[in-house]
Amino acid sequence: MHGIEGRGLAGLPLAAVLLLCACSPSKGAKNGDEAALPGNDVAASNFANRMSGQPEPPSPAQPFEQKEKTDLLEFAYAYPAQAAQIPVLAERFGNALKVGKADALKMAREDRKAAREADYPFRAHSLETRWTVAADTPRFLALRSESYVYTGGAHGMTGYEALLWDKARKRETAVTAxxxxxxxxxxxxxxxxxxxxxxxxxxxxxxxxxxxxxxxxxxxxxxxxxxxxxxxxxxxxxxxxxxxxxxxxxxxxxxxxxxxxxxxxxxxxxxxxxxxxxxxxxxx
Missing domain, CATH: 3.90.640 (Actin; Chain A, domain 4)
Known part of the structure; x- marks a missing residue:
């Protein structure tokens, strides 16, 4: 760390230590290269905001994905970052995940029990849903989902849904509307x-x-x-x-x-x- 190497930090105030850590370039940075390290500017800006009582900018939402595979069920649910940053949609998808997974597990357990009683092999079930972005414009966010369901039969089935979010009115609406x-x-x-x-x-x-x-x-x-x-x-x-x-x-x-x-x-x-x-x- 330039400027404080070879010196102890114990005598410095905590705020000064944090500021130095946030603003100092890495050892690999050469003179004149500091501008190429945007992370330093972000860290320093966030530190200054905290010291002045200003809130830090919110972290960008990340795409969501949950995957799990057991002897009973192969489960997956995913949605993009654009949906994750809208609380109403994140809550909706979270509830759909919980309900869908619980129902699928219940059905798989019942099917496995029936298979054991009838002495025939049980085939693990599947429930996979993935939402993707079809349109992301200043007015609308359009999402589409593809779901695959398998419950032990000859083949699974694929289904689709669409969701339209009106950014101007901050609410979900129907395409037909x-x-x-x-x-x-x-x-x-x-x-x-x-x-x-x-x-x-x-x-x-x-x-x-x-x-x-x-x-x-x-x-x-x-x-x-x-x-x-x-x-x-x-x-x-x-x-x-x-x-x-x-x-x-x-x-x-x-x-x-x-x-x-x-x-x-x-x-x-x-x-x-x-x-x-x-x-x-x-x-x-």
């Missing part, structure tokens, strides 16, 4: 959605799709019954909505999920309430 009406929004996106779904189906199946209302896996489904996720590429405006479709809804289980990305166009923007249109990108 942004629309002039769900019917108007459905009409605005239906043709594009159906065409894009047929294209996605064809890519998975390796052959063109002949749409038929008599076949659940070739007819166009209702996008409003699926998970709608606002998205943003630049973090400035919502520039699209992705329709997330779980297994079995648009095709057999083997095809998995579908995600149909719809950029904002004039028809979609018109179906958004005037008070929210400024948060959406101009029509492409």
């Amino acid at each position: 942004l629309m002039t009406s769900p019917a108007a929004f459905a009409a605005a996106i239906r043709d594009r959605f159906c065409d894009a779904l047929d294209k996605a189906r064809a890519e998975k199946r390796g052959a063109p799709v002949k749409r038929s209302d008599d076949d659940d896996f070739t007819k166009c489904i209702d996008p409003m019954q699926q998970v709608l996720v606002p998205t943003s590429k630049d973090g400035k405006l919502v520039d699209g909505v992705t329709v997330v479709i779980g297994p079995y809804s648009a095709g057999p289980y083997a095809e998995g999920s579908y995600e149909i990305a719809l950029p904002v166009d004039a028809a979609m923007r018109k179906a958004i309430k005037t008070e929210y249109q400024d948060a959406f990108a101009a029509a492409e």
